[in-house]
Amino acid sequence: MIEIGIEIEYLPYIITVLLIASIYAIFSLGLNLEWGFTGLVNFGHVAFLAIGAYTTVLLNLSGVPLILSVIAGVALAGLCGGLLGIPTLKLREDYLAIVTIGFAEIIRFFLLNEEWLTRGPMGVHVSSRPFEELIPGDYNFFLFPFVLGVLVICYLLLEKLVKSPWGRVLKSIREDEDVPASLGKNVFSYKIQALVLGSMIAGFAGSLLAFYLQYINPRNFMPIETFYAWIAVVLGGSGNNRGTILGAFILWAFFSGTRFAQGYLPFSPTQMGALRILFIGLLLILIMMFKPEGLLGKKEELTLTK
Amino acid sequence: MPMLSVHNVEKSFGGIKALDGCSLEIRKGAIVGIIGPNGAGKTTLFRIISGFEKPDSGTIVFNGEDIGGAASFEIARKGLIRTFQIPKALTKLTVEENLLLAPQFQYGERIWNVWLRPKDVKRQEAENIKKAHALLEFLGLLHLKHEYAGALSGGQKKLLEIARALMVDPKMLLLDEPFAGVNPTLALRILEWLKELRDRDNENDGITIMVIEHDMPKLMQLSDYIYVLNKGKVIASGAPEEVRANERVVEAYLGGA
Ligand SMILES: Nc1ncnc2c1ncn2[C@@H]1O[C@H](COP(=O)(O)OP(=O)(O)OP(=O)(O)O)[C@@H](O)[C@H]1O
Ligand SMILES: [Mg+2]
Numbered sequence: 001m002i003e004i005g006i007e008i009e010y011l012p013y014i015i016t017v018l019l020i021a022s023i024y025a026i027f028s029l030g031l032n033l034e035w036g037f038t039g040l041v042n043f044g045h046v047a048f049l050a051i052g053a054y055t056t057v058l059l060n061l062s063g064v065p066l067i068l069s070v071i072a073g074v075a076l077a078g079l080c081g082g083l084l085g086i087p088t089l090k091l092r093e094d095y096l097a098i099v100t101i102g103f104a105e106i107i108r109f110f111l112l113n114e115e116w117l118t119r120g121p122m123g124v125h126v127s128s129r130p131f132e133e134l135i136p137g138d139y140n141f142f143l144f145p146f147v148l149g150v151l152v153i154c155y156l157l158l159e160k161l162v163k164s165p166w167g168r169v170l171k172s173i174r175e176d177e178d179v180p181a182s183l184g185k186n187v188f189s190y191k192i193q194a195l196v197l198g199s200m201i202a203g204f205a206g207s208l209l210a211f212y213l214q215y216i217n218p219r220n221f222m223p224i225e226t227f228y229a230w231i232a233v234v235l236g237g238s239g240n241n242r243g244t245i246l247g248a249f250i251l252w253a254f255f256s257g258t259r260f261a262q263g264y265l266p267f268s269p270t271q272m273g274a275l276r277i278l279f280i281g282l283l284l285i286l287i288m289m290f291k292p293e294g295l296l297g298k299k300e301e302l303t304l305t306k
Numbered sequence: 307m308p309m310l311s312v313h314n315v316e317k318s319f320g321g322i323k324a325l326d327g328c329s330l331e332i333r334k335g336a337i338v339g340i341i342g343p344n345g346a347g348k349t350t351l352f353r354i355i356s357g358f359e360k361p362d363s364g365t366i367v368f369n370g371e372d373i374g375g376a377a378s379f380e381i382a383r384k385g386l387i388r389t390f391q392i393p394k395a396l397t398k399l400t401v402e403e404n405l406l407l408a409p410q411f412q413y414g415e416r417i418w419n420v421w422l423r424p425k426d427v428k429r430q431e432a433e434n435i436k437k438a439h440a441l442l443e444f445l446g447l448l449h450l451k452h453e454y455a456g457a458l459s460g461g462q463k464k465l466l467e468i469a470r471a472l473m474v475d476p477k478m479l480l481l482d483e484p485f486a487g488v489n490p491t492l493a494l495r496i497l498e499w500l501k502e503l504r505d506r507d508n509e510n511d512g513i514t515i516m517v518i519e520h521d522m523p524k525l526m527q528l529s530d531y532i533y534v535l536n537k538g539k540v541i542a543s544g545a546p547e548e549v550r551a552n553e554r555v556v557e558a559y560l561g562g563a
Binding site: 157160161164165166168169171172174175176178179180181182183184185186187193197300301 | 356358377378379380382383387388389390394396397398399403406407408410412413414415416417420421424427431454457470471474
């Protein structure tokens, strides 16, 4: 009897954790395409999550059908990715890293300050969610399989791409862009494509995040979100889509585990938040020491020299 | 009309004049050797012809088109392919993948084709794999096809460079010391084979080859014509026997050896 009681209580919690993990897995897959396969350093990935989320919610609020709002969010995220790439990707050095950090902060301050559009720090409520009126009971029980489906489709489409000649060009750019250039590949165009596609994926994750949160505000899009994606990618093994998904799930299992453990530990929530970051740092250090290629990465690759 | 003509090209790096009014002409179907002491500007010349470096002045015309200022990938698309003196193997790609990267305008290089025309992509990939295996077989690398290119030896990486360039079916090849570190027997076979490629009566009338090489006997055997570079200038040119007999060359290059 008691056991059944516990199960019923914990199921929504577990579903929620899996739901968030899936959204972050999608978000991280976008970064993995950029960094893991193409070698692009994007430190402002969260900007595209924010653009996807806000565009979807604000358009829908002003009467645009939900599906079109989502498409617009994805498209705008992709467009911004492309526009950031044009001035930076022609340069050999990692200007992209600097520009993307700045861009993510500009977007966040824009969301905070342009109250006429975004309602500033107050945030906006999500006016409708997919099939909401058809779902009885806990909406997350529908949203989780829906998001999981999106994750699987993203994964399959990306796997198809990275194993194709297109993906081969991306990897060659990551290894040494002089080689694809010497063979007639337009390196700049491929980098833009990777950045646009990666940003679109992040934008889509943003729409889904908004559906889960129901209420979004600029605090949801702090720079740390970008680094969660980085942790997922590095933890699982850069350039490995399955690893990235695994990384995202481990990260969120860890987050929820620590939240759960809080009841048993003598720390305040603020202390616990700091401890969590500390533990993530420790986890990364351990990975770098004992499995530097990431959980699903290939060890042989580390020993190769150029 | 020459296949390639380089006219009065100059290039300085700070105070160093790597190329100082360099001019040469290569006719279609020729195999032309470039020799010169270390630092003569040979690699710089290749980098400029292939668009990896912009000349300070001078013109470069390939197959009737001015390619002065064009991007490296655009020049490669016109059929002018270079290899690297220090081989650039894509280390985390397999040997086979290194070769499969090379063919131009593959269907599968477009996102939509990958998702919507997987059959065409696959068919073309299968053709390219066949071609890659034939090349690898010839170069004695076939058994390594699934190894990471980063695991190859220095000489094998040089072979990989040649194979990758040949996967393109280029109109013209720029080979930068292709035989350095390659075992002499194999080098001779490659040499013969390059000549065959040149003589092949295909739609391109065979291939035009420009090759930098320090190994004089090999270069004499391979080339129809030789340019001698010293301090960024052509100091002599002619058929291999003529060049060998030229006193200035002996002084600048052969004598020192
Ligand atoms: N990127 C560069 N920056 C500065 N100097 C350079 C650069 N590239 C070449 N040089 C200089 O230009 C000169 C010519 O170099 P280059 O590599 O063309 O010689 P090379 O004829 O190929 O010599 P080797 O036979 O040793 O390969 C050298 O003095 C070199 O130091
Ligand atoms: Mg050189």
